[in-house]
Amino acid sequence: MRIGLQLPTGDLDLAARADAAGLCAVLTPGGVAGVDSAAAARVAARTRDIRIVLRVRLGVEHPVTLAEEVAVVDHISAGRVVALVDTADLDPDAAAEDLALLRASWSGRAIRHDGPRWRVPSGLMGPGMPTTLAVTPKPAQLDLPVWLDGTAAGAGLPVLARSFAGADPTAQVQPAVDDLTGDLDTDRRHVTAWAEAGATHLFVRQPDGAGVDFVRDVIARYLMPETAMPHLPRIVVDSSPPLPWPGPRMAPTASREDGLDG
Amino acid sequence: MRFGAGLWCLQATATAPRHHSTAYRQLLEDAVALEAFGYEGMWLSEHHFFYDGYCPAVLPAAAAALAVTTRLRVGTGMLLLPMQRPERVAALAADVATASGGRLDLGVGLGYRDVEFDGKGVPRAQRVPRQRAGLAALRDIAVPAGATIWNGSATPAGVARAGARGQGVMLSGANPLTLVRELAAAHREGWQEAGRPGGTRPPVAALRNVWLTEDAAERRAALDWQRASYVLYAGLGWSVAERDSTPAMDFLSDPGGAIADAVATTIIGPAPAIVDGLHEVAEAGVDHVIFRVVIEGAPQAALHHVLRRLADEVLPVMSTVEAS
Numbered sequence: 001m002r003i004g005l006q007l008p009t010g011d012l013d014l015a016a017r018a019d020a021a022g023l024c025a026v027l028t029p030g031g032v033a034g035v036d037s038a039a040a041a042r043v044a045a046r047t048r049d050i051r052i053v054l055r056v057r058l059g060v061e062h063p064v065t066l067a068e069e070v071a072v073v074d075h076i077s078a079g080r081v082v083a084l085v086d087t088a089d090l091d092p093d094a095a096a097e098d099l100a101l102l103r104a105s106w107s108g109r110a111i112r113h114d115g116p117r118w119r120v121p122s123g124l125m126g127p128g129m130p131t132t133l134a135v136t137p138k139p140a141q142l143d144l145p146v147w148l149d150g151t152a153a154g155a156g157l158p159v160l161a162r163s164f165a166g167a168d169p170t171a172q173v174q175p176a177v178d179d180l181t182g183d184l185d186t187d188r189r190h191v192t193a194w195a196e197a198g199a200t201h202l203f204v205r206q207p208d209g210a211g212v213d214f215v216r217d218v219i220a221r222y223l224m225p226e227t228a229m230p231h232l233p234r235i236v237v238d239s240s241p242p243l244p245w246p247g248p249r250m251a252p253t254a255s256r257e258d259g260l261d262g
Numbered sequence: 263m264r265f266g267a268g269l270w271c272l273q274a275t276a277t278a279p280r281h282h283s284t285a286y287r288q289l290l291e292d293a294v295a296l297e298a299f300g301y302e303g304m305w306l307s308e309h310h311f312f313y314d315g316y317c318p319a320v321l322p323a324a325a326a327a328l329a330v331t332t333r334l335r336v337g338t339g340m341l342l343l344p345m346q347r348p349e350r351v352a353a354l355a356a357d358v359a360t361a362s363g364g365r366l367d368l369g370v371g372l373g374y375r376d377v378e379f380d381g382k383g384v385p386r387a388q389r390v391p392r393q394r395a396g397l398a399a400l401r402d403i404a405v406p407a408g409a410t411i412w413n414g415s416a417t418p419a420g421v422a423r424a425g426a427r428g429q430g431v432m433l434s435g436a437n438p439l440t441l442v443r444e445l446a447a448a449h450r451e452g453w454q455e456a457g458r459p460g461g462t463r464p465p466v467a468a469l470r471n472v473w474l475t476e477d478a479a480e481r482r483a484a485l486d487w488q489r490a491s492y493v494l495y496a497g498l499g500w501s502v503a504e505r506d507s508t509p510a511m512d513f514l515s516d517p518g519g520a521i522a523d524a525v526a527t528t529i530i531g532p533a534p535a536i537v538d539g540l541h542e543v544a545e546a547g548v549d550h551v552i553f554r555v556v557i558e559g560a561p562q563a564a565l566h567h568v569l570r571r572l573a574d575e576v577l578p579v580m581s582t583v584e585a586s
Contacts (some may be wrong), residue, residue, distance in 0.1 A: 010361060012329060035354045035357055038321055038322050038357045039325075039361075040322070042326060042328075042329040044326060045290055046329055060350050061347050061350050065345070065382070068310070072272075072286070072319040072322050075282045075283045075286040076289075076290075076322070076323065076326045078287065079283065118383070120381060121380045121381050122380050122382075124379070129376060129377060129380045130377060130380075133377075133381045134313070135310075135318075136310075136311060136312060136313065136315040136316070136318065137274075137318075
């Protein structure tokens with residue numbers, strides 16, 4: 001199981017620390033009115049490798065507009081986005097239609113959609129308008145990953161689990177979210193239980209008051225190894241870290257990644 | 263006089279192909295360079311459903327550029343306001359403004375391409391009332407968060423309305439200086455007739471085609487980059503209506519003539535020639551000049567070269583000049 005980090009706020013330094021510590025992904029905070037594309041864009045600009053799980057809340061905007069924003073963030077991040085589509089207040093039929101239009105917008109096809117909620121192209125501008133539409137740019141990724149959240153989630157895509165019972169151990173991808181306590185033994189048992197329940201990507205939330213190095217010194221040092229293989233020989237995590245290079249500081253980005261900034 | 267550069271449209275075109283991710287990576291590199299050179303602003307642009315991937319979501323792009331800088335302002339020139347839901351776009355703009363410490367210049371325009379309105383399910387006939395609703399939401403939500411509103415318009419009535427609201431305007435680089443002068447005057451009159459809201463005259467910004475060089479080959483290349491960049495407008499079907507002393511500039515029905523007229527606005531030459539040209543721009547009533555140097559075919563090295571030279575040789579001379 002891989003471990004990612006929930007970003008409770010748009011804390012870019014925390015995202016950068018998660019990137020430097022090798023976490024698999026960050027989950028954007030879920031902004032006001034379902035607005036996460038700007039927060040995700042900021043994270044993309046300030047990180048290099050880490051995946052960005054971008055919450056896309058349905059029902060707050062035209063799905064084509066939402067699709068455009070996600071595609072732009074995917075390019076800013078050079079293809080690191082996972083769209084976590086939150087069905088929010090939509091009923092299952094409405095959610096299915098919006099989701100279908102979103103995914104069609106990210107396909108390589110010119111689209112035409114005619115449903116109860118949306119008609120694209122709308123035909124409102126009268127004759128002479130094209131009968132299909134290309135939403136551009138396409139995402140950087142060949143097939144943008146789509147996960148689901150919310151009460152109307154369905155469609156055979158990965159659904160975010162919030163409890164062990166909600167995890168499907170047969171799914172190729174089973175994302176989950178949970179909070180850490182800050183007690184190492186408890187958190188070790190907890191993440192191990194998630195792995196045993198079948199989660200593939202667990203997004204943890206730091207405990208309140210976690211120190212600035214919690215991501216590196218707890219999540220990356222203890223919890224990620226704990227779930228990276230069965231029966232971890234704990235001597236590899238309990239031994240002292242190697243001394244840092246005593247030479248001159250490198251450029252700011254490199255020094256942060258090397259952990260020399262403390 | 264204050265200075266920025268634009269327009270970053272993030273395209274990958276038929277005649278200057280690249281990966282879109284390259285365009286966005288260079289956007290961030292260019293933002294860092296602009297800030298280092300001492301410019302005040304970087305301006306982005308929005309369109310939808312065009313083959314070249316013209317940036318359809320300027321606020322996330324602006325957020326990224328703001329995240330890698332600390333002083334640079336980033337503007338949208340223009341965000342097509344009627345095509346988005348007012349409260350949501352205002353919340354998004356507020357988020358960008360808050361996170362950047364108030365460095366968002368939020369230029370908004372009506373849009374003009376029928377295919378974009380059709381694709382978004384917005385009747386073009388509703389664009390003005392939707393713009394009003396959008397501006398009201400921005401005033402209530404984004405401005406308190408630190409966003410500054412700018413308006414895009416090419417008509418005296420439109421810029422006068424912006425002036426009456428106490429808001430700045432941003433004028434197209436294709437506008438001849440005669441039209442710039444007319445629009446700047448209308449903006450000022452609109453502000454004065456409305457009782458000078460805000461107490462300080464809101465600024466007039468204008469994109470201007472500028473290239474600093476003494477080299478004949480670079481001059482030829484830069485003017486051809488301008489030509490190539492305006493071919494886009496033929497594809498988009500943009501036009502400037504005929505009015506008074508301003509001839510029509512119709513990229514749809516007369517692309518050759520319109521492109522030639524737009525290229526003819528270019529101020530090009532060594533630094534003294536640029537300074538002379540910018541004095542004329544200031545005399546036309548322009549407070550902020552946005553160098554239109556992000557143009558089709560100009561490689562990033564050429565862009566940074568000319569921006570650095572303009573910053574070193576022109577900006578210090580012009581910094582104390584005020585609009586007439």
